[in-house]
Amino acid sequence: MRHTILAAGLTLVSGAAFAQAPVLTVYTYDSFIPEWGPGPAVEAAFEETCGCDLQFVGAGDGAALLSRIRLEGARSEADVVLGLDTNLTAAAAETGLFAPHGITPQGLTLPVAWEDPLFLPFDWGYFAFVHDTNLENVPGDFEALAASDVSIVIQDPRSSTPGLGLVMWVEQAYGDRAGEIWEALADNIVTVTPGWSDAYGLFLDGEADMVLSYTTSPAYHLIAEDDPTKVAAPFAEGHYMQIEVAGILEGSDQPELAREFLEFMLTEAFQSVIPTTNWMYPAALPAEALPDGFDTLIVPERALILSPEEAAAIRADAIETWQTALSR
Amino acid sequence: MAWTGAALTALVLLAVLGPLLAVALAAEGPGRLGAADLAAIRFTLLQAALSALVSVLGAIPVARALARRRFAGRRLFVALMGAPFILPVIVAVLGLLAIFGRAGWLNAGLEAVGAGTISIYGLTGIVLAHAFLNLPLAVRLILQAWLSVPSERIRLAASLGFSDADMRRHFERPILRAVLPGAFMIIFLICTTSFAVALILGGGPRATTVELAIYQAFRFEFDLGRAALLGLIQAGICIAAGLIALTLMRGGDMGGGGLDRPPLDWPGDTQRGRVVDGLAITGAGAFLLLPLGAVLLEGSAAVFGMPALVWEAALRSILVALGSTALAVGLAVPVALFAARGRGWVETLAALSISVSPLVMGTGLFLILFPVADPVALALPVTGCVNALVALPFILRALIPEVRRAEATQGRLADALGLTGWARLRLAIFPRLRRPLGFGAGLAAAFSMGDLGVIALFSAPGAATLPMEMYRLMGSYRTDDAEGAAVLLMLLALGMFWMFDRGGRVDAGA
Numbered sequence: 121m122r123h124t125i126l127a128a129g130l131t132l133v134s135g136a137a138f139a140q141a142p143v144l145t146v147y148t149y150d151s152f153i154p155e156w157g158p159g160p161a162v163e164a165a166f167e168e169t170c171g172c173d174l175q176f177v178g179a180g181d182g183a184a185l186l187s188r189i190r191l192e193g194a195r196s197e198a199d200v201v202l203g204l205d206t207n208l209t210a211a212a213a214e215t216g217l218f219a220p221h222g223i224t225p226q227g228l229t230l231p232v233a234w235e236d237p238l239f240l241p242f243d244w245g246y247f248a249f250v251h252d253t254n255l256e257n258v259p260g261d262f263e264a265l266a267a268s269d270v271s272i273v274i275q276d277p278r279s280s281t282p283g284l285g286l287v288m289w290v291e292q293a294y295g296d297r298a299g300e301i302w303e304a305l306a307d308n309i310v311t312v313t314p315g316w317s318d319a320y321g322l323f324l325d326g327e328a329d330m331v332l333s334y335t336t337s338p339a340y341h342l343i344a345e346d347d348p349t350k351v352a353a354p355f356a357e358g359h360y361m362q363i364e365v366a367g368i369l370e371g372s373d374q375p376e377l378a379r380e381f382l383e384f385m386l387t388e389a390f391q392s393v394i395p396t397t398n399w400m401y402p403a404a405l406p407a408e409a410l411p412d413g414f415d416t417l418i419v420p421e422r423a424l425i426l427s428p429e430e431a432a433a434i435r436a437d438a439i440e441t442w443q444t445a446l447s448r
Numbered sequence: 449m450a451w452t453g454a455a456l457t458a459l460v461l462l463a464v465l466g467p468l469l470a471v472a473l474a475a476e477g478p479g480r481l482g483a484a485d486l487a488a489i490r491f492t493l494l495q496a497a498l499s500a501l502v503s504v505l506g507a508i509p510v511a512r513a514l515a516r517r518r519f520a521g522r523r524l525f526v527a528l529m530g531a532p533f534i535l536p537v538i539v540a541v542l543g544l545l546a547i548f549g550r551a552g553w554l555n556a557g558l559e560a561v562g563a564g565t566i567s568i569y570g571l572t573g574i575v576l577a578h579a580f581l582n583l584p585l586a587v588r589l590i591l592q593a594w595l596s597v598p599s600e601r602i603r604l605a606a607s608l609g610f611s612d613a614d615m616r617r618h619f620e621r622p623i624l625r626a627v628l629p630g631a632f633m634i635i636f637l638i639c640t641t642s643f644a645v646a647l648i649l650g651g652g653p654r655a656t657t658v659e660l661a662i663y664q665a666f667r668f669e670f671d672l673g674r675a676a677l678l679g680l681i682q683a684g685i686c687i688a689a690g691l692i693a694l695t696l697m698r699g700g701d702m703g704g705g706g707l708d709r710p711p712l713d714w715p716g717d718t719q720r721g722r723v724v725d726g727l728a729i730t731g732a733g734a735f736l737l738l739p740l741g742a743v744l745l746e747g748s749a750a751v752f753g754m755p756a757l758v759w760e761a762a763l764r765s766i767l768v769a770l771g772s773t774a775l776a777v778g779l780a781v782p783v784a785l786f787a788a789r790g791r792g793w794v795e796t797l798a799a800l801s802i803s804v805s806p807l808v809m810g811t812g813l814f815l816i817l818f819p820v821a822d823p824v825a826l827a828l829p830v831t832g833c834v835n836a837l838v839a840l841p842f843i844l845r846a847l848i849p850e851v852r853r854a855e856a857t858q859g860r861l862a863d864a865l866g867l868t869g870w871a872r873l874r875l876a877i878f879p880r881l882r883r884p885l886g887f888g889a890g891l892a893a894a895f896s897m898g899d900l901g902v903i904a905l906f907s908a909p910g911a912a913t914l915p916m917e918m919y920r921l922m923g924s925y926r927t928d929d930a931e932g933a934a935v936l937l938m939l940l941a942l943g944m945f946w947m948f949d950r951g952g953r954v955d956a957g958a
Contacts, residue, residue, distance in 0.1 A: 278668065309651075313648050320927075446652045
């Protein structure tokens with residue numbers, strides 16, 4: 121009996137010790153957290169060394185994540201926000217809620233240079249149209265796509281991050297001709313969905329020949345499903361990039377731990393989890409360290425991306441061009 | 449009792465408008481609407497009105513046929529018909545596309561006979577999908593009105609040798625006149641907050657609804673003022689629609705009561721009538737059940753291989769649905785008793801909960817809760833409460849006509865006997881509410897099972913509901929698991945609906 125009490129007491133003490141470990145709260149998008157996402161492996165690896173309790177809080181997708189932070193403002197429990205992309209970082213910076221990370225990142229493997237005092241990248245990808253290998257006459261650029269009768273399903277830039285990425289892609293590749301391109305594409309577009317998963321679901325059910333996704337999407341089918349029939353179409357204009365980033369909140373009560381987490385984010389322990397959980401390219405992992413199957417993916421010759429400031433400046437107009445052209 | 453009803457009505461109103469106000473107060477300035485917003489409002493009204501019209505008109509022959517015919521499997525058919533209403537939007541859309549889509553069965557059939565293919569994207573697609581989702585609700589609301597005709601009157605009509613035309617004039621038109629405006633209003637309101645269905649099946653930005661404009665305002669622009677203003681416009685549309693329906697609903701009820709005997713065969717039946725009814729039932733059956741069959745076919749194989757997370761989410765969803773149903777019924781009974789005494793506006797106010805954007809509601813609740821509590825820890829209770837509020841108008845729609853009828857038929861006798869308060873409710877009113885209450889509770893439970901709504905804003909790791917887990921699976925390429933989860937969701941929601949609905953009509957063969 122006394123042993124039981126003692127054991128119970130010890131459990132309580134160790135429980136208390138654990139409870140006293142500092143808590144690092146990381147807000148992220150929903151798909152980061154589940155058992156098939158990067159969350160669990162990242163948490164286990166970081167907790168091994170940090171002497172802390174890492175807690176992920178899901179807040180919808182990337183855009184919802186920023187709304188959540190803005191709703192909570194300075195009172196937010198969050199120490200780190202992980203999962204914004206460069207289309208959102210200008211707006212995020214403008215809130216004044218983020219603190220400089222003070223880290224000089226080493227060994228980044230992005231195809232573009234990175235200098236942002238507030239945000240650090242953790243993964244990235246190229247947007248691309250994904251199709252089945254039995255599609256004939258695969259278009260090689262937007263103009264060929266518009267001239268063909270290949271059907272596509274895309275996402276709405278007003279509600280979806282990839283949808284916004286596509287609008288930026290056309291904008292950067294064609295500038296003043298963007299409206300014209302969209303008008304020409306109108307008869308190829310089967311429909312526009314609110315989010316990525318709806319569009320991808322329609323594509324898998326055969327509603328369209330191609331879907332706007334990522335060059336890395338075929339890796340999922342190849343590696344997880346052993347299905348080599350999905351490929352991405354290389355476009356001659358180059359491919360627009362999405363870079364996903366994390367930043368530290370000014371109001372964090374664990375700024376040191378938050379910085380440690382951002383440093384950890386660029387180490388192999390974090391980066392090697394990304395390819396087969398988030399199905400994106402890790403931001404700091406050499407190509408030879410990528411899992412088998414990633415070598416089969418297309419590599420665009422040109423990486424397109426607008427700076428966060430440019431992206432923020434043209435967003436409203438670019439969306440309006442898109443909307444006007446497709447509403448005709 | 450009136451006090452309880454009035455207080456609860458005020459509470460419901462507060463719970464709906466409070467969040468809207470919270471969003472407006474958090475805004476940095478008053479919202480302004482652009483030309484695109486006005487176009488979105490016009491389109492929203494157009495598609496909602498068309499969708500409600502098609503759903504209600506399409507439901508009339510089906511409800512009529514179900515009221516007049518007895519056939520093997522009728523009960524199961526009536527229960528299954530409720531399924532589309534409760535499906536998460538994307539599941540319903542994928543089911544519909546499996547039949548009507550580019551690669552669907554219909555086009556495969558047309559191609560096989562060399563007839564060329566059809567595309568449903570556009571206004572047609574939106575109306576088709578909304579009819580798929582809401583026709584069953586319309587059928588049930590109309591059917592309920594049909595079944596409430598006292599069998600004594602039907603017997604009388606039969607003994608007077610009423611023809612089909614007589615039955616239409618003396619029974620069917622008054623029934624329809626009483627039930628159609630309310631059914632139209634509630635479906636119209638459901639369709640005004642449509643967003644994913646309208647966008648996906650509308651085929652592009654032409655099909656922009658107010659709800660999408662709200663999304664845009666929140667997500668990329670963080671323009672709370674505009675979001676609140678658009679939310680307020682949704683509320684305005686609701687009140688206007690409610691007032692119109694109220695005016696149209698005046699009169700028309702048949703009054704008079706009977707001894708609650710089971711319904712009889714409808715007099716004045718003809719061969720032609722049998723054929724028409726047969727066609728209505730077969731047509732509706734094919735339209736509603738084939739897409740559901742496609743969902744089952746796609747996902748059944750995956751049900752047993754799903755990750756444990758999905759089963760845990762299913763359990764959470766069942767608990768939330770049960771709690772939400774209890775709350776909804778607890779609210780609905782006093783409010784219905786209050787509203788039935790000539791206060792039709794009460795129902796309009798209660799209907800605000802379905803017409804105000806879930807995104808505005810969720811954000812407003814978040815803003816209200818955040819300073820005082822952890823909204824994430826409260827995710828499930830908040831979801832249950834919001835679901836109860838949203839289900840309330842459906843229950844009221846089913847309940848209020850029956851309360852009126854019970855008062856009209858039993859009220860005077862109860863007065864003569866000096867029955868008041870609880871005894872009056874227990875002996876005279878409640879026995880007549882069992883059927884609509886069972887139906888309403890079934891809808892509430894099923895709706896709560898299928899709702900994604902506000903929980904998406906409060907999501908906590910390890911506290912997702914089944915629809916949310918399904919979307920997460922879809923968002924992580926796990927289409928097979930998501931299809932399995934959709935099947936599980938459909939079966940659970942149907943099971944819940946069937947259980948409550950069945951409990952409500954243990955007496956009659958309806």
